[in-house]
Amino acid sequence: MKQFSIPAVLTVTLVTLVGISLGEGINLYWQDVIMFMGINIILSASLNLVNGYMGEFSCGHAGFMAVGAYVSSLVSVALFTQSSLFGAPILSSGWAVPLFPLCLLAGMAAAAISGLLVAIPSFKTRGDYLAIITIAASFIIKSAIENIKPIGGARGFMGMGQVTAAMSGTADLPWMMFWVFLGVVFTIWILRRFVSSTYGKGILAISQDEIAAEIMSVNTNKMKIVAFMLSSGLAGLAGGLFAHKLGYVNPGSFTILKSTECLVMVYLGGMGSLSGSVLSAVVYTLMLEILRFVIPWINDLLRWAQLIPTDYQVTQIWKWVLIPLLLVLLMQFRPEGIMGRHELADYFPWIKKFYRFR
Amino acid sequence: MFDGIIQNIFNALQWGSFYSLIALGYCLVYGVLLLINFAHGDVFMVGAYLAFFLATCLLGAGSLPHWLILALIVPLTMILTSLVGVAIERVAYRPLRRKGANKLYVVITALMCGLILEHANLAIFGASRRSFPTLVDQATINLAGLSVTNLKMAVIVVAFLVFILLELVISKTKIGMAMRAISYDRFAIPLMGIPPENIIVFTFALGSGLAGLAGLLFxxxxxxxxPYMGAMIGWKAFIAAVVGGIGEIRGALVGGFLLGFVEIMAVAFFPSTFRDLIAFTILLLILWKKPTGLFGVSRYQKI
Structure with missing residues (x-):
C-alpha cells in the first residue's frame, strides 16, 4: 500500500488539474498561475542542488533557463510548424504530442552543456569568485542570444503558440498543464534520487569541506560537473516549459531579476531542502498573485484614511517593494528559511507511515 | 583616426573611473566583512538622485552661484548617501550578523535591499526619467594638442585622488589599520581593544560616500x-572588483579601469550590441586563468 500512495496521489492530482482546466472549473488566469507555480518549483528545486546542497552561490540560473527555452522552442518550431526561419514543418502535427518531450530534452541537453561554462571554472574557484563567474555566464548567454539575428535578437522568438495549437489539434486537452506537471514530477523525482545517491552524499561532503572531501576520495571535480550540469539542465527544462507556455521568448525575460527570483525561492524554502523549495515556490508565486489583488485595497484604504496625496496612486510597482521587504523581515526572524535543512517528513514524522518515496 | 583613439581612451578612463569608484565601495565592505554588498549599485543610484534633489533645491532656493552650489552638493551628497548605506547596515545586516546567520542569507538580504531601493524610488517618484541640471558649463580643455571636456577630466582626476586618499587612509591612519586588522583576523580584534562595530560602520559610510560621489559625477x-541605472553599473563594478581581486583596493581600481577599457574598445571595433558579450567573456577568461583575481592572494586553508 505504501509504495502506491505517491503514484496514486500524483495521478489524482494530474487528473484533477487537467479535468478542472478542461471543464473550466478554474479560469485561464488561475491555470496560468498554477503553471507558473510548476515552473517556479522546477527552478527553485534545481537551483537548490547547487546553492543548497553544494553550498555554492550561483546567481546565473536565468541564463541556463534562457538556453533551454530557446533551444527547445527552436526544435519544436522547426519540427511541427510552418515558420519563416525553418520553412515547412518536418513532421506532421500529429507527432507534436509524442515528440514534445524530446524537444524539452533537447533544451535540457543544451542547457546542461552551457552549464559547463560554470562547471569547469568551478574546479579552481569557490565562493564569491564563483558567484561572479555565474553572473558573468548569464550575462554572456543573454547577450549572445541578443546578438543572434536569425532567432530574433533582442525582439525575441515566436511561434511556439502554433506548437501548442498542434497538440490541441490531436486531442483537446490542456497540454501545457500536463507537461508542466510531468516536468515538476520528473524534476523532484530525479533530484530526490540524486541527493540520496552516492553522488548526493559527495555533494554534501563538498558543501561541508571541499578539501576534506577530496582527501576522503570524493572526486570533487566530477561531482561538481554532474551537479552543475543537472541543475542547469533542469533550469533548461523550466525554460522550455516557460517558452511554450507563453508562446514567445525574448532575452528580456531572463535578466538578473529572474535569477534573483530563483535565489529568493531557494533561500525562502531553506538551503538543502527539496520540500522547502517546492513549498517556497508555491508560496512565492501565490504571494505575487495575491499582492496583485491586495495592492488596490491598500490604495483604497490609504485614500480613505487620507494618508496619501490625492494625485498619487499606489501602483503595482509597490509589489516589488513589499516582497523584498517581507523577505528581509523573514530573514531577520527565521534566517534559515521555511524548512531549514530539513524535509517535511522531519517535522511531521507521522507522514512517513503513508508513503515510500524513492 | 588618431584623434578618435585618443577620445576613446578618455571615454574609457571616464567609465573606468565610475566603475572604480563603485568597485572601491564593494571592496572596502568585502575586505572588512567578507560580504558582497549587493545593494551597493543601488546606493550609487540613490546618490545620483540625492544629488539631483539637492541641486534642484539649491538652484530653486535663490541666486547662488553655480560653483558654490557644486561645492555644497559634493559633501552633502556624500554625507547623505553614506547615511543611507549605514542605515541599511544597521537595519538589515547587523541583526543578522549578531545572530550569526549564514553569510549567504546576508547576501540575499543585501540583494533584497537593492530591490527595495530601486522599486521604492520607481513607485514614489514615478517612471519618468529626470534630467540633471547643468551646474558646470561644458568646456574643452586643450592638453598638448589633445582636447578633453572639463567634466571628463574632472571625473578621471577625482577617481585617482580618491584612490590615493583611500590608500593613505588605509595604510597610514589608525582606523585604516583597524580595517586591515579585521580582514586579517576578525576574532582577535575585540581582544586588542578595537570596537569592530565602529569600524564596520565607518567602512560602510566610506564606501557609500564614494558611491554617492560616483552618483553625482555620473x-x-x-x-x-x-531608477534602474544603478543595477547594471553596480553588477559590472562588482565584477570589476572581483577581477581585480576583491578585498584589495588596488585591484578595484585596476579592475574598474580594465572593464572601462574593454567596454569602450569593444564598442569602438564591434557593433555596440556586442559590448557586454565581449567584456564579460574577457573577464571570465581572466578569472579562469587567475581564479583569485589580478591582485588577490589565495588564502591558506586549514582542515
Missing part, C-alpha cells in the same frame, strides 16, 4: 536619471 556627465 549624473553630471550623463544627465539622465532613472
Amino acid at each position: 549624473a553630471m556627465s550623463y544627465p539622465v536619471l532613472d
